[in-house]
């Protein structure tokens with residue numbers, strides 16, 4: 184993504200759709216009132232455990248799948264698996280809401296594999312063998328992760344194959360793999376799937392065999408810039424199919440939009456009981472308010488304290504954009520912390536390698552943009568630190584959900600500037616408490632300032648431009664352009680710059696910031 188790409192959030196966010204129009208269209212088309220809402224069994228989940236006592240062999244699943252489940256160490260079903268499997272096995276569409284880290288991937292993969300197992304084998308001379316199950320994920324890491332989980336479950340199904348199509352890899356390589364290897368199950372990111380529909384000979388024919396469509400992180404797929412791609416994908420698969428939409432968050436406005444993908448008699452399985460919180464009780468949530476000029480020193484202090492208190496520390500630091508992520512990673516590296524970075528400006532091979540390394544490691548800090556906000560399953564993360572305004576409440580919840588997985592404990596800190604404090608009103612139902620700021624000794628301030636001097640100027644320029652683009656798109660901040668520029672220049676000073684970097688006129692034009700006082704154009 185070029186410079187302009189940084190003005191958008193990671194996923195090419197488009198202008199918010201006109202929800203009212205879509206809501207009316209969806210409700211009139213499908214009759215929202217037909218939806219049947221099922222609350223997962225409350226009694227089982229009294230202590231907020233993610234596991235039930237129900238064994239997988241309680242259900243008529245393929246013995247080969249059960250064998251793989253046993254090998255994977257999955258002894259009993261999680262709440263969402265127990266709640267959705269019987270409904271899916273009855274052939275119904277499902278919209279499922281369940282907390283982060285509670286096994287949603289297996290919940291949709293297991294029944295998808297059952298559909299494949301029960302489908303008649305394709306004749307070997309069919310050079311367009313049908314793709315029977317299509318799983319859509321919003322990010323590349325998530326697609327790779329879901330494919331890996333699928334392969335775990337397919338351990339004893341040698342004739343069933345999973346393929347992955349994601350951006351950042353050569354289209355031709357993916358075409359070859361899908362042609363030469365079994366591909367009854369395809370896991371894809373929306374943009375790259377659309378590429379194949381439009382450019383891979385015979386691919387559209389193969390999609391006509393789809394019996395199961397899964398939208399993982401469904402609310403994200405339906406509300407961001409993905410919408411058009413998702414609608415294109417839905418039009419490319421048969422209407423006669425089962426559809427599963429899964430997420431840890433299902434905001435009301437998305438409930439309506441889900442109807443463009445689901446049958447009117449679908450079931451809404453809600454594993455987050457009414458009146459309970461959408462985050463995990465065992466995850467301690469704090470927020471801190473500090474002026475921008477203290478953020479880098481505070482971040483360093485908080486990380487050092489966490490490292491000293493947790494020998495097996497494993498930290499994720501979320502930043503607002505790819506370029507701010509790069510700046511923070513460079514700074515923390517200069518401060519000799521053990522840091523890796525993942526964002527959209529890194530090549531896919533690098534992202535995959537770092538993602539796999541972080542999954543297996545402890546004693547590591549991953550600085551990342553929202554490409555790692557949802558779904559990625561990194562075991563034993565001890566702290567999630569969110570620096571600056573999350574895109575919205577849902578993104579805060581998903582980011583926090585990178586810790587506290589599988590019932591484990593965890594910690595979340597949200598670091599905001601005073602003018603970002605309004606965001607907390609969207610979290611008021613969550614157990615997030617205000618934490619006093621740790622004391623920052625003058626030596627630390629000096630050390631951070633010195634480290635900042637070693638961060639390349641072009642990284643600071645890119646971070647400044649991306650910062651401006653991000654906050655320009657946040658309604659509460661971006662609507663007062665003069666104030667936005669004042670705040671951006673405060674951010675510029677926090678990077679140690681005496682003068683804010685100049686920004687190309689074209690970019691300023693795109694942002695609607697031409698001639699705003701305080702900006703330098705080039």
Ligand SMILES: Nc1ncnc2c1ncn2[C@@H]1O[C@H](COP(=O)(O)OP(=O)(O)OP(=O)(O)O)[C@@H](O)[C@H]1O
Pocket residue numbers: 256257258259260261264281282283284285286287288289430431557558559560584585588589
């Ligand atoms: N029945 C089970 N028993 C034990 N562990 C399980 C079971 N099912 C899945 N898991 C494991 O639980 C972890 C979390 O699963 P998964 O990543 O699917 O969570 P999720 O609900 O999709 O989270 P998110 O909302 O963040 O996407 C994974 O490591 C997975 O292997």
